[in-house]
Amino acid sequence: MVQAIRGFKDILPGETERWLALESSARDLFAAYGYAEIRPPILESTEVFSRSIGETTDIVEKEMYTFQDRSNRSVTLRPEGTASVVRACVEHHQFQTLPLKLYYLGPMFRHERPQAGRLRQFHQIGVEAMGVEDAGMDIEVLALLRDLFERFGLRDLELQVSSLGCSICRPAYRERLLGFLRPQISALCPDCQGRLERNPLRTLDCKREACREATQDAPRILDSLCEACRSHFAEVREGLDTLRIPYVVNPRIVRGLDYYMRTAFELVTDCLGAQNAVAAGGRYDGLVKDLGGPDIPGIGFALGMERVLALLKDRQPPAQVSPFFVAALGKVARREALLLIQALRNVGKPVEWDPAGGSLKSQLRKADRLGARQVVILGEEEIKTGRATLRDMAAKTQQSIPLSDLLTTLTTKSASHE
Numbered sequence: 001m002v003q004a005i006r007g008f009k010d011i012l013p014g015e016t017e018r019w020l021a022l023e024s025s026a027r028d029l030f031a032a033y034g035y036a037e038i039r040p041p042i043l044e045s046t047e048v049f050s051r052s053i054g055e056t057t058d059i060v061e062k063e064m065y066t067f068q069d070r071s072n073r074s075v076t077l078r079p080e081g082t083a084s085v086v087r088a089c090v091e092h093h094q095f096q097t098l099p100l101k102l103y104y105l106g107p108m109f110r111h112e113r114p115q116a117g118r119l120r121q122f123h124q125i126g127v128e129a130m131g132v133e134d135a136g137m138d139i140e141v142l143a144l145l146r147d148l149f150e151r152f153g154l155r156d157l158e159l160q161v162s163s164l165g166c167s168i169c170r171p172a173y174r175e176r177l178l179g180f181l182r183p184q185i186s187a188l189c190p191d192c193q194g195r196l197e198r199n200p201l202r203t204l205d206c207k208r209e210a211c212r213e214a215t216q217d218a219p220r221i222l223d224s225l226c227e228a229c230r231s232h233f234a235e236v237r238e239g240l241d242t243l244r245i246p247y248v249v250n251p252r253i254v255r256g257l258d259y260y261m262r263t264a265f266e267l268v269t270d271c272l273g274a275q276n277a278v279a280a281g282g283r284y285d286g287l288v289k290d291l292g293g294p295d296i297p298g299i300g301f302a303l304g305m306e307r308v309l310a311l312l313k314d315r316q317p318p319a320q321v322s323p324f325f326v327a328a329l330g331k332v333a334r335r336e337a338l339l340l341i342q343a344l345r346n347v348g349k350p351v352e353w354d355p356a357g358g359s360l361k362s363q364l365r366k367a368d369r370l371g372a373r374q375v376v377i378l379g380e381e382e383i384k385t386g387r388a389t390l391r392d393m394a395a396k397t398q399q400s401i402p403l404s405d406l407l408t409t410l411t412t413k414s415a416s417h418e
């Protein structure tokens, strides 16, 4: 037997209903916030990601599915959505009317070590809002994030926010941090030692106990912000207070993607073990320009659908509408049945039948297995008298209905009887 690749999961019937429910409640809210959907391709030129996420990040260094295609071009299965969305907007000159507010959903690919809550193909729902530098945009995006999780019925998550500074204040902070970390390099884990000079901020984010201890008294980026970044962050916090969005400031937020600046945030839970971020995002004011577009700021977030669904796993799945079942016996009755089935499906009523035919008993058994509550029985007798039998499976009662009234009777049946 050939099996699915490790870290790649089949999403089977029974689960897909939950996925659809999540997607459609997100789509409804995005419409209310004025976000339009964008669907970039899953495969991109590798440089889309190496130029944006950053050459020294874990994602680009070790996690991308990169290969040469048949024309010897280096291509990559997208590890995230932001870079693709920005590439598409630059390529198709989407910046005429600002802010440009977009959302996307679909699979992303990262070659990480699979474990609970961490997959190699996972799915994100994400938003990107481009064109506004003002903190008002950050506040709207964070309000959208809060409302989205309210809709999902997930309220006890913690929103952590910070500011990562900008190209003016971050380099100086980086030097201060390096000055603090260099003397204790031997106390750091091998990963952090290896990348200390290239990416010292990642040490703050390291989950290893040794690095946590070594960085306990490290200088905080929030104490090194320039005036513009400081007042931007203060405005974001004020907006969150005004909208009564609870949050904590976590100055250790680093994010594993280099394009971020200023506002960075994560929505975390303690119910998913080590993989505690359910959603995350931030501001990326230089990214559009870096990918060849105009100098336009942006901010967004993405949530991991598998992680949201894991948090929702004990909830009732969306109610299934039980189908009608049409049981037909004999050639003429089958013809009549096909027409009825077609007419019901055309008006959106779910209906099942047994294409293989068989005895009435076996067809009723099948109807029962499919959860049908109403079964239309069409046999030779019914065709002769011009009346169908309608059987209520739960009450075990039957009524006779003229064939000419059948469609109207069935389509006006209330949902609770369906």
Ligand code: HAM
Pocket (backbone or CB within 6 Å): 079, 080, 081, 082, 083, 110, 112, 117, 118, 119, 120, 122, 123, 124, 126, 127, 128, 256, 277, 278, 279, 280, 281, 282, 283, 299, 300, 301, 302, 303, 304, 305, 306, 307
């Ligand atoms: P990210 O933090 O890399 O950000 O991913 C966002 C979310 O995707 C995570 O919080 C997590 O829920 C989910 N996720 C990430 N990796 C995995 C995995 N291996 N398995 C399961 N779920 C995973 C971004 O991707 C940014 N593009 C977000 C963004 C949008 N920033 C601005 N706009």
